[in-house]
Amino acid sequence: MTGPLPAPRRAAFIFIFITVLLDMFAIGVIIPVLPRLIEDFMGGDTARAAITYGVFGTAWALMQFLFSPVLGLLSDRFGRRPVILLSNFGLGLDYVFMALAPSIGWLFIGRLISGVTAASVSTAGAYIADVTPPAQRAARFGMLGAAFGAGFVLGPALGGLLGDIDPRLPFWVAAGLSLTNAMYGLFILPESLSKERRGAFSWRKANPAGALQLLRSHRGLWGLGCIHFLSSLAHVALPSVSVLYMGYRYGWNAQQIGLLLAGVGIGTIIVQGLLVARAVKWLGERRTMLLSLGFGAAGFLVQGIAPNGWWYCIGIVIMSLWGMLNPALQSTMTRLVDSAEQGRLQGANSSVIGIANLIGPLLFTQIFASSIMGHGRWELPGAPFLLATLLLMAAGMLALRVMSNALQTSLDTSRAVGERG
Known part of the structure; x- marks a missing residue:
């Protein structure tokens, strides 16, 4: 199973780019309204809504944690295309389920279902690795990140506008987008993994512990995985508390929040679509990672102490x-x-x-809820962002230790693959 990689297929990359773009647009549409819908079910109590939203996030992450390794191995065994199609059809039906949810309990069940089926993004990463030579993967992963950003440009803005009309309407739109995405994949998306390059499926490897063993089986992967974990945990602060934080501290409504999230998407497009390839070429992967972690920590710090909305926006830019x-x-x-x-x-x-998603939602929402419950002199609603700052600083210190060894190992591996080819 270690044959040479296929030649790059630009058309295949465009197909997967569009798949991820539509998927992210569907997710972006509901971001401004899901916390508010939970808040409505909680009778308008922001602190209780934050805690409940944290439970939702943890439950979704648990499903991802349990089922992502299974779907990853299934994509190695049966190909990427069927897993992506299964994910998109499942997400579309799940959005319909949540649009009709009559209570907080039904909405919770909908989030569990989406946690099981939302695997197209990780499978898309394997798809990119299939069709892209190693030297070009950073740029291609950057373009994939740009698809995230493009989906978040119009998605949250549209979701905010629709949410002001009816908080359920964005879920219907998201359902239509996901089902359209599934039909697109059914008729157009090609398979990227040839049958001779597929691996065997093993339940021992499919469980989360077995999947994580891979990170320990190759030199350098474990340290990189720890950096990934710390960065992912810090990132959870954003979907967990940002919407509630902006509404509580600055009094912004769903439309304003949606427009701001669209701005975040534009920044993602610029950075990942235009800057990543140049940064890696000029600085190398190690310096690019260290620099990006520094900007992330600084951005969280500014958001955590921002006295007004303008300063918060500056933090987002950083x-x-x-x-x-x-x-x-x-x-x-x-x-x-x-x-x-x-x-x-x-x-x-x-x-x-x-x-990270199992730990983060409850961690950050509990910190946020605790920081606003007293409404007193020592109130610090930006505390979740300050914790995220510390996590990225720790990731930066770890990166200083592990990146030089990991890069050397990757170069050795690339040479070995080239020699086998």
Whole structure:
């Protein structure tokens, strides 16, 4: 299963780019309204809504943690295309379910379902590794990140506008987008993993612990996985408390929040679509990662202490450069495993994110809720962002230790693959 990688297929990359773009647009549409819908079910109590939203996030992450390794290995065994199609059809039906949810309990069940089916993004990472030579993967992962950003440009803005009309309407729109995406994939998306390059499926490897063993089986992967975990945990602060934080501290409504999130998406497009490839070329992957972690920590710090909305927006601009981290990190990690393990690697990465998402929502929402419950002299609603600052600083210190060894190992692996080819 260690044959040479296929020649790059630009058309295949465009197909997967559009798939991720539509998927992220569907997710972006509901971001401004889901916390507010929970808040409505909670009778308008922001602190209780924050805690409940944290439970929702943890439950979603648990499903991701349990099922992402399974889907990753299934994509190694049966191909990327069927897993992506299953995910998109499942998400579309789940959005319909949540649009009709009559109570907080039904809405919770909907989030559990989406946690099981939302695997197209991680499988897309394996797809990119299939069709892209190692030297170009950082740039391609950056473009994939740009698809995230493009989806978040119009998605949250539209979701905010629709949410002001009816908080359920964005869920219907998201359902239509996901089902359209599934039909697009059914008729157009090609398979990226040839049958001769597919691996065997094993339940021992499919469980989360088995998936994480991959990170320990290759030199350098474990340290990179720890950096990925710390960065992912810090990132959870944003979806967990940002919407509630902006509404509580600055009094912004769903439309204003949606427009701001669209601005975040524009920043992501610029950074990951235009800057990542140049940064890696000029600075190398190690310096790019360190620089991006520094910008991320600085951005969180500014957001955590911002006295008004303008300063909060400045923090977002600074933080946008943190987006250079994942493309460089993923590119390095994919060069440490062969083609038959790319799906398993993406499953392991999803498990790392799943662990972060298991811990993060309750951690950050509890900190936020505790910081506003007293409404007193020592109130610090930005406390979750300050904790995220510390996590990225720790990731930066770890990166200083592990990146030089990991890069050397990846170079050795690339040479070995070239010699086998």
